Amino acid sequence: MALDKPYLDVPGTIIFDADQSRKGYWLNQFCMSLMKPANRERFKADERAYLDEWAMTEEQKQAVLARDLNWCMRTGGNIYFLAKIGATDAKSFQQMAGSMTGMSEDEYRAMMLGGGRSIEGNRYLGEDGDAQPHRQPQGARPAPRNKA
Amino acid sequence: MARITASVYTSHVPAIGAAMDLHKTAEPYWQPLFKGYEFSRQWMREHKPDVVFLVYNDHATAFSLDMIPTFAIGTAAQYQPADEGWGPRPVPVVKGHPELAAHIAQSVILDEFDLTVVNRMEVDHGLTVPLNLLFGSPGEWPCPVIPLAVNVVLYPPPTGNRCFQFGRALRKAIRSYPEDLRVLVLGTGGMSHQISGPRAGLINSKFDKAFLDNLSRDPKKLTRITHLEYMREAGAEGIELVMWLIMRGALDDKVDEVYRFYTVPASNTAVGHIILANRSGK
16 A cells, blocks of 8 residues: 655655655665765766666766756655765755755855745645745746847 | 753754854854853753763764664764764764663663664764754763664654653653763754755744743643644754654653743754753752
8 A cells, every 4th residue: 555645735845755765775875875985085086987886777876966956856865865965065054955946055045044934835735935836946047148 | 869850952953063163153144043052051061960861863874774763772882973974073972871871771662662772873963063052062072972863864753742752751761770860851953944845944933932832831732743744834854843852751741941042044944942951850
């Protein structure tokens, strides 16, 4: 029988449950390996070769190479594991979290200093808060490039 | 006889540790936060415990996806600070209290809480940042620490009610230890925060403040908060607040609220901090 998942209607959120954990096992274990300095060095020297040592799916490898943490999470990654990639890149947790919103670092930092993201409109899918799917990515868009 | 004197609750954001390690605590961004802990550091000096029982969550550090214990107690003589990817934090080795830890494990398991017993693990910011917040950056920690790691990484964590009941069993265990020890129950995690996905940065101060009020006066009410409510109202990682109910369960029903501090933000997180003291625990 399938797992009961009453949390699927929380917008902008992936809960790391047993299904995600099964899907992401090797992705997350690869992340764990980055807790050793020698492995961080090997990964940085040749990311693709290092990833190929792990039984990850091609999509998971692409998601890591792209540093797209939302994509990593959809393929089973968990943020506490993925944080080891960010640490290897010398990124802070705030930079990692912010990168998942589409906001620039400054925009995200300013939102936090302003008291954080509001809960209003962000409790249930289908409301109109800034974390809802129809409002992604957040933050100011880069100006459209004019044709020369 | 050992006794529980008080419990202290605090958030454990890694950036707080980094701010201390990199000597940034006087910067305008961090000043309000560290100012909020000045009272507590003084209070800790005046009420120095013999042992700290520290409830925290491991952030995929000691426990990978290979093993995910729901409740794991450390019975080791010492615990090394882990390299979480940035290199190990420059903090002292954490000394354990193997005798009391083993006593607690035996007592609560016979009380039907099936703990995992851990004799070797490294400890991450979830454990060391709260020690820094309360003790500063000493050359060595002022007392032994018994770590209790609670799974909040893989859904589902233990329920709030289970955590509260566990706290009750913990209290019984500590009280039945023959040596005269003053035990402080220190707990970490929370408050509202979400550190992943498009909803990252979520803060619900109203939820947090109500939680602090009830923690002090009506903790039974908190045991009825469901996992779904934590995740929806306090963010995916706000569910860490179940750990606070272990500490609260270990205290008496009526407590004195010694101190409270709340600020937003520290990095991605709402920081809540409260000290509750047993009236009998002087």
